[in-house]
Amino acid sequence: MGVFLLMSNEMHKVLSIQSHVVSGYVGNKSATFPLQVLGFEVDAINSVQFSNHTGYGYWKGQVLNDSQLGDLMDGLKSNGLDKYSHLLTGYIGSESFLLRVVEVVRHLRTVNEKLVYVCDPVLGDNGQMYVPKEMLPIYRDRIIPLANILTPNQYEAELLTGEKINNLDDAVRAMTLLHAKGCDIVVLSSSDLGSENHLLALASSLIDGKRKCVTIKIPRFKQNFTGTGDLFTALFLAWMSHTQDDLKASLEKTIATMQAVLKRTIEHGKSLGNEESTPGNFELRLIQSKEEIEKPKVVIKAEVLNI
Amino acid sequence: MGVLRIMSDGIRKVLSIQSHVVSGYVGNKSATFPLQLLGFEVDGINSVQFSNHTGYGYWKGQVLNESQFGDLMNGLRSNGLDNYSHLLTGYIGSESFLLRVVDVVRHLRKVNRNLVYVCDPVLGDNGHMYVPKEMLPLYRDRIISLSNILTPNQFEAELLTGEKINNLDDAVRAMKLLHAKGCDIVVLSSSDFGSEDHLLALASSHINGKRKSVVIKIPRFKQHFTGTGDLFTALFLAWMSRTQNDLKTSMEKTIATMQTVLKKTVDYSEGLEIENSSSRKFELRLIQSKVDIENPNVVIKAEVLQT
Ligand SMILES: Nc1ncnc2c1ncn2[C@@H]1O[C@H](COP(=O)(O)OP(=O)(O)OP(=O)(O)O)[C@@H](O)[C@H]1O
């Protein structure tokens, strides 16, 4: 009994349902290595296998459908391989697949009632939806109540709450609304509420009736990146687990690593010295950032908000 | 430090075509993390996505066919993402897929004529073939001559050379025959003419007309593991690259890591209340062996053979 308890406390095992790209770093390619370096076993279900991310304009590959997802879950289940500490989901492309995810969360919770479900509700960015619009009500009404940690961007938080976010107060209110829908921890991984030079990220927790909110000012790079949201969510998952839900420390460590990875990515991209910036020049330098993933050096501090 | 400097000069980027399992450690799940830890970018093409390895007796999942494989290569090519330092292939299930690999090696060599092709010619083990027998002539007549590093087990070396291997002399002769077919480096990753307590592994290089052979005695664990061949090949690739083809050191470091991973795996299994016949009990403790992968502590030395 003692041993069993100890073991289940120590379990760091994530089922991560995301895209796989052969080349580059988005989805599971972005999330797996950091989680592994931070001590998590990562069981990846690849919802697609593409040659590269779609930002290149041209790509080839295969898509997993909902019944194939069901098959993989059946295989895990039949062998008693379905005990996880965390479930992580990112970009999902269809309604039917998302509905299957609802079943997966329910099932994994029957195996481990302490399962932490970390959901990046990928819907769109900068005012554009890039998934079918039928997926919004499923996220809003069925997924969010099941999620423990939700990491929308500003636009996604707006869609999910139906409220515009124009300032810090709006953002805090949106997070309050998302808590009310049943989600313990909400992180706005990026918002344009900062300044020209800064992005603002916010995190909010409502655990045992206690509310806590922190915000962090992120120096903004002029470059556009892909896969940063997936990396952010993976790092945040890891640090929340390692710090026993210390919101401030987790956000600081996450951002410290993000900044180091992006700095290295920009330097490398520039060193390639191409006339124009192709997406390939700015693929995240993730493997090269192992040390900053393991031991983030926190220089930018988060601030606790009084609310 | 010296090693790190060397690494930053050239590209360290592996295209790894192997199986993916959601749970457990074989194929790309076994090879990717160690290679990444040792500084390699790993672009994984998952030739299958299965819930778990087939040793469990029950599994579910998807198989990539050769035209889907071709699609992925097409996507990489069209975006100029096909410049690799290494190609790594493991278990391949069909003739048509293997024929496609021949095209891929040729193509990747056009892009980078220094490409190192590391081939684990998976055909079978302990006197049993577990791929279609039509694949043997393909490996023998078309793949071996393209590969730089070949890592057969004893049975595979016998099949590929048509000669029985009963002792050290036979093994050395078999490796010579494989060199003659065009392969610079041959490693017999395991053989049974050690002793009851030891496995023997051998490595042989034939570079610029100079032949070198080493042998290492591997303390044998009583348990049966899966994914060890894939891990061995990945580690050996990494160390050969990092030591500029130092056969002896590469073998020693590879075996040092293998031994600690297997020791951890066995120790962990002893605390599990699962019957010994279950594959689940002996899944490699790879993520937990990070330090032993990064800094193998060499205690077992390889011996140089006078050949
Ligand atoms: N241009 C940038 N400058 C600085 N940091 C950035 C930049 N782009 C992304 N980031 C980092 O990536 C994190 C995630 O932001 P990003 O905009 O990529 O994802 P998201 O849109 O918030 O999330 P998702 O699209 O996955 O829902 C930010 O918190 C920030 O740390």
Ligand SMILES: Nc1ncnc2c1ncn2[C@@H]1O[C@H](COP(=O)(O)OP(=O)(O)OP(=O)(O)O)[C@@H](O)[C@H]1O
């Ligand atoms: N029972 C064991 N005891 C000690 N080492 C082992 C054992 N099983 C595997 N290994 C390690 O794994 C390495 C690979 O051996 P293994 O028999 O798993 O693969 P293989 O059959 O040689 O290769 P493949 O099947 O991939 O062609 C060995 O060199 C050894 O280091």
